[in-house]
Amino acid sequence: xxxxxxHEYAASRNCYKIRxxxxxxxxxxxxxEYDILKGETRTPRFLATVNANGxxxxxxxxxxxxxxxxxxxWFLAEGTDLLPDGAFGRADVxxxxxxxxxxxxxxxxxxxxxRTYGGGFDEQSPARQATIPDKQAAGEAALKLMDDHLAGxxxxxxxxxxxxxIALYAYTHVAADGGFALxxxxxxxxxxxxxxxxxxxxxxxx
Amino acid sequence: xxxxxxHEYAASRNCYKIRxxxxxxxxxxxxxEYDILKGETRTPRFLATVNANGxxxxxxxxxxxxxxxxxxxWFLAEGTDLLPDGAFGRADVxxxxxxxxxxxxxxxxxxxxxRTYGGGFDEQSPARQATIPDKQAAGEAALKLMDDHLAGxxxxxxxxxxxxxIALYAYTHVAADGGFALxxxxxxxxxxxxxxxxxxxxxxxx
Numbered sequence: 001x002x003x004x005x006x007h008e009y010a011a012s013r014n015c016y017k018i019r020x021x022x023x024x025x026x027x028x029x030x031x032x033e034y035d036i037l038k039g040e041t042r043t044p045r046f047l048a049t050v051n052a053n054g055x056x057x058x059x060x061x062x063x064x065x066x067x068x069x070x071x072x073x074w075f076l077a078e079g080t081d082l083l084p085d086g087a088f089g090r091a092d093v094x095x096x097x098x099x100x101x102x103x104x105x106x107x108x109x110x111x112x113x114x115r116t117y118g119g120g121f122d123e124q125s126p127a128r129q130a131t132i133p134d135k136q137a138a139g140e141a142a143l144k145l146m147d148d149h150l151a152g153x154x155x156x157x158x159x160x161x162x163x164x165x166i167a168l169y170a171y172t173h174v175a176a177d178g179g180f181a182l183x184x185x186x187x188x189x190x191x192x193x194x195x196x197x198x199x200x201x202x203x204x205x206x
Numbered sequence: 207x208x209x210x211x212x213h214e215y216a217a218s219r220n221c222y223k224i225r226x227x228x229x230x231x232x233x234x235x236x237x238x239e240y241d242i243l244k245g246e247t248r249t250p251r252f253l254a255t256v257n258a259n260g261x262x263x264x265x266x267x268x269x270x271x272x273x274x275x276x277x278x279x280w281f282l283a284e285g286t287d288l289l290p291d292g293a294f295g296r297a298d299v300x301x302x303x304x305x306x307x308x309x310x311x312x313x314x315x316x317x318x319x320x321r322t323y324g325g326g327f328d329e330q331s332p333a334r335q336a337t338i339p340d341k342q343a344a345g346e347a348a349l350k351l352m353d354d355h356l357a358g359x360x361x362x363x364x365x366x367x368x369x370x371x372i373a374l375y376a377y378t379h380v381a382a383d384g385g386f387a388l389x390x391x392x393x394x395x396x397x398x399x400x401x402x403x404x405x406x407x408x409x410x411x412x
Binding site for chain 2: 052053061064066067068069070071072074075078087088090091092094095097098099101102103106126127130131133134145148149
């Protein structure tokens with residue numbers, strides 16, 4: 001089987017997603033760490049060989065590099081139980097992966113980053129500070145949409161854990177770090193516990 | 207074959223993407239129009255039946271609804287020439303689809319929308335105006351990354367048109383409406399001409 005190398009920053013939940021999927025699949029891989037706070041993903045060498053977009057995670061498959069966390073999830077999940085069997089179900093998983101990157105991560109993960117790694121909201125540039133109220137509202141809307149979706153179902157798509165759950169778990173279970181209270185969302189909280197109770201689950205430091 | 211209905215706002219390039227893919231595939235479908243400027247995708251009925259996220263496009267497949275433009279592209283492309291044959295190539299297409307929604311569309315399409323539909327930059331809220339310089343810089347970086355990628359190749363992934371090209375074409379070919387000059391990017395301009403010259407290509411009004 002082709003060798004896998006995960007180019008990552010271990011504390012990033014976008015990187016944790018991939019490690020969580022790999023744990024469920026039971027596939028071995030090598031880890032290479034880059035400190036994003038020191039600009040290690042913006043060096044000329046990183047941009048030329050790993051990812052021209054200057055971001056982690058990147059999943060290296062043999063000599064090929066695959067940026068974008070959710071593309072890596074898909075690559076790993078194909079042919080496993082982490083994707084549904086039918087064509088519509090697979091596309092529906094992608095629907096949640098795209099939604100996560102457009103409506104969830106830029107709000108919940110970004111506010112969390114500014115609040116916990118970036119020195120707090122008051123330390124951000126005026127341009128960033130101006131976006132905070134909109135990001136707070138959009139993040140709340142995202143959590144509510146997830147809670148509503150989970151009202152009548154155990155998993156985001158189909159009847160078992162998929163990479164849609166894994167992608168959404170990554171930043172939802174630490175949403176409090178971004179200033180989001182999960183208390184109002186009981187279906188969401190039950191789902192977080194369900195994901196964490198699955199055989200094969202690992203925490204971010206696991 | 208299951209009936210397809212495209213819930214859309216015809217002028218949206220996220221909707222055009224899907225029509226362009228359908229034209230290449232040669233599949234028939236019904237169109238249902240919603241005026242996003244009049245809030246027709248935020249009505250209780252739309253939110254309850256079509257998309258709880260209040261956005262178009264949504265591809266309806268029989269009685270199932272699939273939000274997110276790039277998830278719809280994937281659903282339509284599976285089993286056609288619009289996706290590569292190998293597992294890595296398919297994931298690499300997804301890499302570009304995720305990159306488009308995270309690094310390209312929120313900058314280039316959003317500035318275009320504010321500039322052409324939203325009354326111009328001066329009419330936006332102070333919070334939005336504060337984000338314009340960052341969005342301009344990120345949009346330029348996205349165009350440069352595309353141009354660099356295309357320096358040695360005809361298509362984004364593999365050796366033929368894929369849904370990666372279709373997704374990226376949608377807002378790149380109208381980037382000037384957002385204030386982005388394509389003149390510096392000759393590989394990108396050649397690729398735009400290549401996409402438009404493909405058999406089966408349709409324009410947004412085609």
